[in-house]
Amino acid sequence: MRLARGFCLAAGLLCCAPACAQLPGFLRRPPPVKCDWSRGALDPTAALVGKQEFIFDTREPVQIWMVRAGNRIILSGTGMGADARARVDVTAKIAETSDTFSGVCKNRRIGESSQVGMLHAHAPLGSTDVLWRIEVRTGATGARKARRPLVLTVWDVSTVREARKSGIPLHGMLCLGDIPEMELERPATHQFGGRIRLEVNAAQSTFPLSSEQQAAVSNSVLNSVALWVRACIACRLEHLIVVLVDGQVYTRASANAWLAGVMANPASGSAAEQAKALEKALQPVQMLMAGDRKDTPTGKELEQYEPLSEAGRTFLCGLETSPASQRTVDAFRRAACGVAMSGGELSKIRVRFRDGPTACGDDTNVIACRPDLELTEYNARDYRYVVPGTSQADIGAGDLEVDLQHVIAHEMGHWIGLNHIDRGQSLMSSSMENSRCIDMQTVDSLYAQGAGTGVEKFPQAFTMKRRRGRR
Ligand SMILES: [Zn+2]
Structure with a gap:
């Protein structure tokens, strides 16, 4: 998330991004954490870099995967048995110009249970052409328990801003x-x-x-x-x-x-x-x-x-x-x-931006709400709905930015008749943190609706977990 403007507002200074850039460092966003588990893949424009299978083999406990991507990636792991565990070390260097890798994430546990909290790795190298070295250790315990290989997926998030500017994100x-x-x-x-x-x-x-x-x-x-x-x-x-x-x-x-x-x-x-x-x-x-x-x-x-x-x-x-x-x-x-x-x-369908509570209540975690079959409400008091490439069209005075396109696509899914889908990476996840794209699970739900198994619920809130809760 781009929080710069939010920080300015939090500091009591009404300003937009270019003005924020002029502010002294202590008022700006703090430098990003290099390795962070906290959030799932927020941005649907992140580019898929690749997938790799890692077999569980104690004779070869360290397996290495080299990936070329931007300086910010997201790493997720799936596939292995529920009890199995693997650990990863992530290091990075500027491609072609530097010789040594420097550490980003050390000895991080990854696997099935980490699906909801993808590993965000940021190499502050001042280049977006980065060679990543991902070392995976599948311990003896894991090898005994794992029947399926671990599948790691890497997404490039450093290209997001460029993609937004050129209007690619829909795909x-x-x-x-x-x-x-x-x-x-x-x-x-x-x-x-x-x-x-x-x-x-x-x-x-x-x-x-x-x-x-x-x-x-x-x-x-x-x-x-x-x-x-x-x-x-x-x-x-x-x-x-x-x-x-x-x-x-x-x-x-x-x-x-x-x-x-x-x-x-x-x-x-x-x-x-x-x-x-x-x-x-x-x-x-x-x-x-x-x-x-x-x-x-x-x-x-x-x-x-x-x-x-x-x-x-x-x-x-x-x-x-x-x-x-x-x-x-x-x-x-x-x-x-x-x-x-x-x-x-x-x-x-009706689209309404509210400068106050929606039908889903006064909770600041509510981004948008769907009170009935045709109405969708957007909390413009606590969020700012942004459009790539321009600040002219931003809607709302909130201190946290969300992608207008993303939220409307989610609400449109409700209009079609979908409930929240809190599995996989569905765009229809109830929380923005896990909402990513229209996947097969989402399509299946669409068809289940026709079979009479999808009973719609009202109201439905699309949320984001924030520090502040209810007002
Ligand atoms: Zn929703």
Whole structure:
């Protein structure tokens, strides 16, 4: 977390980041701890560096893994038997220029039980090109008890700030990896899968939002919808094809491109051919997953939402479609024009920033709250919702910064019908510290909902453990 501004506020000085940078050292954030267990992976933009298996073998008690990454990494361990223990030493040096490694984490225990508290290692080397040496010792006790190897995963957190600046972080919120073939064949029985139009009302809060702030909220909402659409691995092609934010109509980029083509050349094919073309444009999720970005497990870049032009909307609304042969075009038309939709096709959500308590109570640990089926509340009294790359759009006066996109994506998950998932690294974890990405566990919960096993709870609070508790 970037706490600089928070520290300035705590010191009674109203200032923003650049001004804080001018302050004397004692008012600024203290130097980071070099090796710290305290928190899980907070930031979804951390880059996966690699995974390595360590077998339990007493004949080779020290196993070494060299990793090249930035100067701040997170190390987590999973896989070995519940009773097994391993210890790690982490040292680091500047790649290519220095000869000796210096210690960062000494003799730290790691394993299954450390999942919730990942090891944050920071090498204050003044370079982001760092060679890490991770030494793992699997003791005799561990070897006897462990049936499975220890799997260590390293994440690079030093690139986070750069990634934020260039607006990459969305992809980090999807960690679906390899999806088994059978998963793709599951019917979209859950309600979320059948929705084609979403109406978001974000304009009213307990304090006025600037145009920059409104744009940031609108963007975060659209990005979150794009994330959840991608996560819906067996949804209709035309799933959430239209989203309205405060009355502005947006549509998926592929649908927009198809529409532009048809408008430019209406006689380019029969109605059935045009419908086929739209289906092709709205690629099924398995094609998106398999996409051309081989370096990321989730395939192609997320499909963005674009404003639907008034001319486009008028054209669509004037189309005569046959639901039988042109289902997708018909759904697009009905969603864009807001006509002839069944109850399961339309959804509404409200986004409210509160300068006081939410329905989840007055606890300062509550970041956001979901009191009912459509309302989501954000605690702007105790938190400041930040947007990468700009401070113009920050919302709230709180002394702790949280990522606006992250919190809205989490709340959007509730709107879809998900409860908190306090296992694995789900974005839907009840605590910000453990909330990371949309994983398979999260997708499974989405489908369980359709099977009638997911009973929603209200209100639901998204929290962060802070020093101060209840007011
Ligand atoms: Zn929540």
